[in-house]
Amino acid sequence: MNVLEKIVSTVNNFSKSERKVADVILANPQMTIHSSIAALAKMADVSEPTVNRFCRRLDTKGFPDFKLHLAQSLANGTPYVNRHVEEEDGPEAYTAKIFESTMAALDTARQRVDINAINRAVDVLTQAKKISFFGLGASASVAHDAQNKFFRFNVPVVCFDDIVMQRMSAINSSDGDVVVCISHTGRTKNLCDIAAIARENDATVIGITAYDSPLARECTLVLSLDVPEDTDMYMPMASRVAQLVLIDILATGFTLRRGSKFRENLKKVKDSLRGSRFDKKDLNN
Amino acid sequence: MNVLEKIVSTVNNFSKSERKVADVILANPQMTIHSSIAALAKMADVSEPTVNRFCRRLDTKGFPDFKLHLAQSLANGTPYVNRHVEEEDGPEAYTAKIFESTMAALDTARQRVDINAINRAVDVLTQAKKISFFGLGASASVAHDAQNKFFRFNVPVVCFDDIVMQRMSAINSSDGDVVVCISHTGRTKNLCDIAAIARENDATVIGITAYDSPLARECTLVLSLDVPEDTDMYMPMASRVAQLVLIDILATGFTLRRGSKFRENLKKVKDSLRGSRFDKKDLNN
DNA sequence: AACCATTTTGTAATTTAATTACACAATGTA
DNA sequence: TACATTGTGTAATTAAATTACAAAATGGTT
Numbered sequence: 001m002n003v004l005e006k007i008v009s010t011v012n013n014f015s016k017s018e019r020k021v022a023d024v025i026l027a028n029p030q031m032t033i034h035s036s037i038a039a040l041a042k043m044a045d046v047s048e049p050t051v052n053r054f055c056r057r058l059d060t061k062g063f064p065d066f067k068l069h070l071a072q073s074l075a076n077g078t079p080y081v082n083r084h085v086e087e088e089d090g091p092e093a094y095t096a097k098i099f100e101s102t103m104a105a106l107d108t109a110r111q112r113v114d115i116n117a118i119n120r121a122v123d124v125l126t127q128a129k130k131i132s133f134f135g136l137g138a139s140a141s142v143a144h145d146a147q148n149k150f151f152r153f154n155v156p157v158v159c160f161d162d163i164v165m166q167r168m169s170a171i172n173s174s175d176g177d178v179v180v181c182i183s184h185t186g187r188t189k190n191l192c193d194i195a196a197i198a199r200e201n202d203a204t205v206i207g208i209t210a211y212d213s214p215l216a217r218e219c220t221l222v223l224s225l226d227v228p229e230d231t232d233m234y235m236p237m238a239s240r241v242a243q244l245v246l247i248d249i250l251a252t253g254f255t256l257r258r259g260s261k262f263r264e265n266l267k268k269v270k271d272s273l274r275g276s277r278f279d280k281k282d283l284n285n
Numbered sequence: 286m287n288v289l290e291k292i293v294s295t296v297n298n299f300s301k302s303e304r305k306v307a308d309v310i311l312a313n314p315q316m317t318i319h320s321s322i323a324a325l326a327k328m329a330d331v332s333e334p335t336v337n338r339f340c341r342r343l344d345t346k347g348f349p350d351f352k353l354h355l356a357q358s359l360a361n362g363t364p365y366v367n368r369h370v371e372e373e374d375g376p377e378a379y380t381a382k383i384f385e386s387t388m389a390a391l392d393t394a395r396q397r398v399d400i401n402a403i404n405r406a407v408d409v410l411t412q413a414k415k416i417s418f419f420g421l422g423a424s425a426s427v428a429h430d431a432q433n434k435f436f437r438f439n440v441p442v443v444c445f446d447d448i449v450m451q452r453m454s455a456i457n458s459s460d461g462d463v464v465v466c467i468s469h470t471g472r473t474k475n476l477c478d479i480a481a482i483a484r485e486n487d488a489t490v491i492g493i494t495a496y497d498s499p500l501a502r503e504c505t506l507v508l509s510l511d512v513p514e515d516t517d518m519y520m521p522m523a524s525r526v527a528q529l530v531l532i533d534i535l536a537t538g539f540t541l542r543r544g545s546k547f548r549e550n551l552k553k554v555k556d557s558l559r560g561s562r563f564d565k566k567d568l569n570n
Numbered sequence: 571a572a573c574c575a576t577t578t579t580g581t582a583a584t585t586t587a588a589t590t591a592c593a594c595a596a597t598g599t600a
Numbered sequence: 601t602a603c604a605t606t607g608t609g610t611a612a613t614t615a616a617a618t619t620a621c622a623a624a625a626t627g628g629t630t
Contacts (some may be wrong), residue, residue: 015578033353037617049582052618063617064587068318071356085537091404094541098534099395110384120378141430145525148423168286180388187562214563237533240430241526248522249383252370256379277472278499301605322588337589348588349616551614571630578625583618591612597606 002073004029004231006058006066014057020044021054025070033071037063098237100115105227105238106245113246116175117223122253124204124221130156134166134194135182138236140244142182142208152269153258163190170194173203180206184239186213195219208243287358288351289314291343301341305329306339310355318356322348350563383522390512390523391530407538408488409506413463415441419479420450420467422446423521427467427493427528434536438543439550448475455479458488465491469510469524471498480504493528 007022014022024044025032030126031038041048055066062204085094125131131150140161160166170251173179179198183191185208195205207219216222227242292307299307309329310317317325326333340351369386370379410416416435420428425446432444445451451534458464464483468476471494480490480503501507512527 017579034350036615038615046413047582050579050619052580064352065319068352068356071353071360074357085541087541089541091400091407091493091538095398095400095403095534096395098537099391099530102530102533103391106384106388106391110381113378113380117375118380136392138430138433141426141433144429145423145426150540156371185562187564189561189563242528244526244529245384245387248387249380251630252379252383253376255370256370276474277470278474278477279472302608323586323587333588333612334590335608338607573630574628578623578628580623581621583620585616587616587617588613589615591611593608593610595606595608597604599604600602600626 002070003058003060004073010058014054017044017046017050018054018057020046021051027170029070029074033067033074099130101228102238102241105242109225109227109242109245112224112226114224118246118249118253119219121206121221121223121234121250124178124206124255125150125250125254127154127176127256128204129176130158130173130178132169132173132177132179132198133157133182134161134170134179134191136161136163136188136191138181138240139243142240142247143180146247146251147183149247150254152265153251153254154265157219163194166190166194167197170197170203171201173198173201175202177201177203178206178210181201181215181219182208183213183215183242184210184236184243186210186215188215192218204222228279288343288345288354290360295343299339299361302329302335303329303339303342305337314355314359318352318359320334327527334349354374366561383465386513387523390527394510394512394530397509397511399509400454402506403531403534406491406506406508407542408537409491410435410535412461413440413489414552415443415458415463416460417454417458417462417464417483418442418444419446419455419464421446421448421473421476423525424467424469424528427525427532430446430463430529431465431467431532431536434532435539437550438539448479451479452482455465455482455488456486458483458486460487462488463491464488464506465493466500467493467528468498468500469495469528470520471495471500473500476500477503493531 003119007026011019011022021040021044024040035043037051038046041051044051052063055061055063058066060066060067060069085097089097123229133143133146133150135141143161147157150157158169160169170179177198179195181191181195186207192215195207195215198205199218199220204221205219207215208223209215209222209224211222211224211226216224221247225239225242225246227238235254289311292311294423296304296307306325306329309325320328322333322336326336329336333511337348339344340348343351345351345354360457368565370382374382384539414535418431420426420429428444428446432442435442440447445454455464464480466476466480471492477500480492480500483490484503484505489506490504492507494509495501495506496507496509497512501509510527512523512525512533
């Protein structure tokens with residue numbers, strides 16, 4: 001967690017004077033890193049030692065060390081600039097904003113993701129007899145993408161975006177099968193049902209979903225992705241991208257676990273596509 | 286240009302002693318930001334004023350200011366570097382690397398993307414009688430995702446990942462129809478055919494593909510995304526994410542062009558999902 | 571409401587760190 | 601070799617941050 005976020009999350013544990021310091025810093029972090037402790041103290045209307053204590057409370061060695069941490073937080077930039085698209089934005093503005101907030105979301109996801117859970121998920125996936133990916137709506141395309149990746153590993157993979165098919169598939173699952181349910185909100189009723197059915201049939205259910213959601217509670221293992229979503233456009237955007245990256249991570253973990261020899265298979269799969277493509281050298285035709 | 290890069294590029298203009306300082310800093314920048322000027326001077330075997338002069342030469346106000354800049358460089362550096370996954374990486378390492386290289390890819394894409402082309406694409410899409418999204422393999426899920434977004438706009442949208450269906454659809458296209466072809470390499474023969482057929486039938490063809498590829502040459506309008514792809518894993522990863530973000534941008538451009546009243550429709554579409562979900566307040570059950 | 575314990579805050583002294591001024595050394599040029 | 605220029609270090613100075621301690625505020629208890 002970076003210092004800036006830490007300040008925000010600690011804000012209620014600060015004393016009155018320390019809070020004044022926090023306010024001044026949050027109002028203008030850029031200026032803070034170029035101020036002396038005296039200047040900052042004056043601005044927050046507190047004494048210098050108070051500022052120093054404030055820094056220590058944030059687990060820094062002192063004021064200069066705090067500034068260093070702050071500078072790094074600011075340089076990271078993205079997490080703080082989840083900028084929303086506005087009515088009057090031109091192409092330049094909304095393009096930049098969407099790129100930036102997507103990157104910000106990925107950065108948040110990276111910091112919050114549970115590496116342990118990922119490792120366990122990879123474990124489970126490598127030992128699966130069969131892997132099923134289920135998603136609905138926007139998550140359906142993530143499921144398709146996952147299928148496209150895991151299919152290359154020469155493991156039985158299925159992917160359904162149809163509730164009825166999902167249901168039938170879940171009913172037929174058994175011990176050793178892994179079912180991956182994908183849902184940003186984790187509140188899609190149909191998908192919760194699927195997860196429950198799969199579990200009743202002894203399948204291992206991995207949820208790529210929100211922490212502590214109804215779906216999460218139905219799962220054997222939850223990979224939670226709490227990313228800030230821009231809801232102004234009424235469309236899932238950043239969450240979906242984070243889900244895809246998570247799929248990439250699982251797929252990568254899978255191939256690494258299988259060793260280098262296995263990876264030659266992947267190369268073969270990729271090479272098999274050559275016939276369907278124009279040669280690279282044809283580029284200048 | 287960040288300080289670290291600046292040191293590297295200035296290295297020949299440094300005096301002998303200043304160079305010693307540069308070497309020590311470059312060898313261990315992370316340690317530098319936690320050292321005093323005295324410690325650093327000793328390590329480089331020079332005097333303290335020399336270190337100070339070194340900092341000034343780099344257009345900083347002095348040593349503390351230099352450390353601030355250095356801290357920012359280091360923070361900036363990491364997330365945007367495209368690091369490759371290695372055989373011996375553990376979950377922690379490969380997770381971080383994949384997040385980081387995806388973010389790096391998005392950053393590159395953002396810098397290279399042609400805003401003008403985006404704007405024209407939005408123009409074309411808003412005026413389309415019908416929009417078709419076509420992709421194969423990994424790009425198929427991007428096409429699905431695009432359908433999921435544009436479908437909400439109450440415009441006729443189709444999406445096929447089957448060559449035969451794509452072909453039939455392309456043959457039936459006509460003036461006013463927009464066909465979006467998605468392919469990272471731009472060398473998938475079947476998709477080039479589709480693009481050609483669609484154009485022959487007077488459809489406008491937008492390509493989300495590599496610049497100057499065979500597919501690009503078949504298109505009316507090209508949105509090129511030249512992102513660095515980690516080919517070690519033999520799977521499309523970053524390119525696909527960049528394509529999705531581009532779809533988000535087009536969709537956003539579309540809604541903005543249509544005005545605020547239109548966006549109320551989107552809200553309705555989103556609200557319509559409520560029935561299929563558990564309430565948020567149910568979360569604590 | 572008065573008391574004590576605890577926490578919070580500020581003042582002043584102290585320490586630490588960084589910078590400046592200046593002198594000496596090295597390098598290059600006529 | 602002499603002179604100018606640039607580079608470097610020592611010591612003095614200044615600036616900044618930290619510590620120690622005392623005063624004030626807060627909160628709970630009788």
